[in-house]
Amino acid sequence: MSLKRRIFTKEFKQQILREVQAGKSIAQAARENELHPNLIAKWQNLHEQYAQNAFQGNGHAYTQEAKIAELERLIGQQTVEISFLKKSWRSRSSRPSSSVRSQSNEPSHPRSRGARRFAHELVPDGGHFPCLLLPWPGCA
Numbered sequence: 001m002s003l004k005r006r007i008f009t010k011e012f013k014q015q016i017l018r019e020v021q022a023g024k025s026i027a028q029a030a031r032e033n034e035l036h037p038n039l040i041a042k043w044q045n046l047h048e049q050y051a052q053n054a055f056q057g058n059g060h061a062y063t064q065e066a067k068i069a070e071l072e073r074l075i076g077q078q079t080v081e082i083s084f085l086k087k088s089w090r091s092r093s094s095r096p097s098s099s100v101r102s103q104s105n106e107p108s109h110p111r112s113r114g115a116r117r118f119a120h121e122l123v124p125d126g127g128h129f130p131c132l133l134l135p136w137p138g139c140a
Contacts, residue, residue, distance in 0.1 A: 010055040013043050014047075014055070016033060017044060017047055020040065026041060
């Protein structure tokens with residue numbers, strides 16, 4: 001024979017909590033109502049944490065609503081980011097391509113957008129220059 005899970009109404013939980021707040025011990029309230037003392041302590045924590053929203057619906061309806069609100073905020077933030085990236089992409093794609101720029105007679109500087117070489121390729125003795133933060137003398 002399996003035991004059925006008992007379901008307690010919001011009003012019953014609030015009545016037990018009022019009795020405990022009035023001065024009755026948790027152990028005494030648990031014995032009178034055939035409850036485990038830890039269950040009453042759990043109800044107290046939920047009531048302190050969520051106040052009026054505690055004990056609503058079956059399960060954790062109020063925490064699910066908070067989770068939904070958080071996910072909606074995240075969706076809104078991602079929508080803004082996607083919009084920004086789309087605008088950025090459009091402005092980049094409207095610029096002339098690198099092949100058009102490379103046809104000009106201007107010398108290419110290692111730090112310019114058209115240069116696709118690494119700094120260590122520009123060092124005459126084959127040494128290593130880790131980045132393009134500073135132009136190498138004689139490379140312009």
